[in-house]
Amino acid sequence: MSAETSMGFVMTEQNSSNVKTVNQHAYYRTFDAKDRNSVTTICDKVPAGSLVLDLGAGSGIIGKYLSTEKKCTVDGIDINLEQVEHAACYRKIQSANLEAQLISELISDQYDIIICADLLEHLRNPQQLLVQLKDYLKQDGRIILSVPNVAHIGLVCDLIEGAFEYRSEGLLDNTHVRFFTRHSLKNLLSESGLGIKTIEEIELDPRETEFNSHPYGFSPELMHLLISRADALTYQFIIEASFDDEIAENLVEEKHTETLSPVSLSYSVQLFWRTENEEYDTQQSVTAVGRIGKEIQQFELKIPEMGHPCSALRLGVADRPGYTRIETIKLCNASGAVVWEWDGNADTLLSLGSRQEIEIADLRDSQSGVVVLVGTEDSYFELPVPTNLLEEISSGGSLQLTQSFPMSADYLALTPRLSELTRLQVEQIDELKKLVALRDSELVVRDATIKAHQSSPEEREQLIIDQQHQIEELKHLSELQAQQIQEREQLIDERDKWLIEKQDRAERQYEKMEELELLMKQHNIDITRRTSNVEFREQSIDQQLQIRDDSINSLTAEIGELEKQLEHHMSLQFWLQRPFVFLRDTLLNKLQ
Structure with a gap:
C-alpha cells in the first residue's frame, strides 16, 4: 500500500467503463502541496531533478508530483499496475511482488532517492527488501519511508476497550501484516544496516481518524495519562535513512540502552462546548497537551461540527493546581477567520461569573495577559463569547490559546x-x-x-x-x-x-x-x-x-x-314474602 492508500487515496475501477476514479477518504481529500501529510512531506524531502525509485507506487500521485513539479526522473514498482492512475508520469513502471522477486531482477540503475511510502507494513519480511536496496542507492543517496504508528492513542483506546478491528484502510488496514512503533521501527532499520538521518511525525487527533467514535470516552485522568505518552498523537512516521556506516553503528549502540519513552512532564488543556439545553460532557470536548518547563506555548483546540447552534464554551487551562499566564485567546470559524478575540483584561474573562476553583488577575509592570490561579484539577471558566458569535462555530472551528505552563508556588x-x-x-x-x-x-x-x-x-x-x-x-x-x-x-x-x-x-x-x-x-x-x-x-x-x-x-x-350470596338471599326473600303479602291484602279486603 502506498502513502496515498493509507491516507485515503484508494483506486477503484468502474464496471461500466475503463475509467478509473479515486475514493477519497476524509483525511486528505486532495493532493495540496500546502497541506502537511505523509505524501507532501515525502515530496518536500526529494531534491528537484533527482533520479527516484518509487516502491509501492499506489495510484502514482507521488510520481506525478515529482515528475511534473520537481522535474525528477521517476521509476515505479507496484504489485497491481491497474491501480496506477498516473503511470504515464513514470519513466518506466513495473508490476512485481517485492516479497517473491529480488530487486536485481527488476532494476539495474542506482538512484538518488528510493521511496517506500507505507510499504513495509505490507511485507512479512521487510528487512529482506531493505538490505537489497544498498546496491541500488548512490553513495549519498537516501531512502525515504512512511510507516503507520500502531501506538496512536486511537488504537490504544480501542485496545483498552477490547477492540482490534481491521478496516479497509488506516492503521489496521486489512492488508497490514506487520505493525510498528518508533522503537520497533528503529530496531528494524538498525538491523538492516540503515542509519536514521531525520524522523518526522504526522500527528492526527483521534477525532480526525478512523477511531473517531469514542476517542474521549474515558476519565480525564486516564486520557491525560494516555495522551501525554510519547507519540500518542503520531499517526505516521516519515524517516530519511541511508547506508551510512557511522550513523548505522551509532544507532546499533543506542539500541541496547534505548527504552520505551516514559510519561513526559506534561499537562493538558481542555475545551468543552455545549448546545442549548445540554450539559457539558467529556464527549463534547477536545484536549491538547503542553510541556512543563516550556515558558510560552501555543495551542490549537479544534472544534468539530456540532449539528446545533453552540451556546457556551468552557476552558480548563491546566489539569493541575498552579499559576499560569494567559496571553491570547482567539476563536476561529471553520474557514480559519477570527470571530472573537479576547481583549487581554481579567475583568472580561470574569464577566460571566461562571467559573470553578479559579482566580484571574491582571499582570503588573505592563506585562501582557493575565495571571490565572488554578485551584484544583477540575478548574475552569466560561469564555465570554457573545451568543451570535458562538453560532458561527456551530459548523466547526478552533480555539487558539497562548499561555505558560502551570507553575507551583514552591x-x-x-x-x-x-x-x-x-x-x-x-x-x-x-x-x-x-x-x-x-x-x-x-x-x-x-x-x-x-x-x-x-x-x-x-x-x-x-x-x-x-x-x-x-x-x-x-x-x-x-x-x-x-x-x-x-x-x-x-x-x-x-x-x-x-x-x-x-x-x-x-x-x-x-x-x-x-x-x-x-x-x-x-x-x-x-x-x-x-x-x-x-x-x-x-x-x-x-x-x-x-x-x-x-x-x-x-x-x-x-x-x-359474599355480595353474590347476599344478592341471592335477598332475591329469595322477596319471592318468599310475595304469597304472604297477597293473603294479607286479600284478608284486609274481605274485612273491609
Missing part, C-alpha cells in the same frame, strides 16, 4: 533563590579571572625581580614596594572571596533547610493521603454493606408487599362471593 519561591546562587557563581568566576590575571602579573614581576638582582638598590627597593602592594590586593581579594563563599554557604543551608521542610511536608501529605485512602476504603466497605442492607430490605419489603397484595386480592374475591 517553584515560584525557589526561583529567586536559584537566581541568587547563579549570580554569586558568576561573581566568583569573575573574581577567579581577576586572580588569574594577578597571578600572571605576579609572574611578570618575579621575572623582573630576577633581572633586578643586578640593578641598583633603589630599583630593588621599588620592586619590593610594588610586590607588597600586590600582596595586599591579593589578601583583599581573598577576603572578598571568603565572604562570598560564606554567603553562598548560608544560601545553600537555607535552600537545604527549605528542601527538608518541603520533604517533611510531602511526607506528611503522603501520610495523610494514605490515611484518606484507608478512610475511603472503609467508606467504600460501609457503602457496600449499606447497599447490601438496603437491597435486602427492599427485597423484604417487596415480599411483604406481594403477600399483602395477595391477601387483598383474596379478600376482594371473598367479598365478591
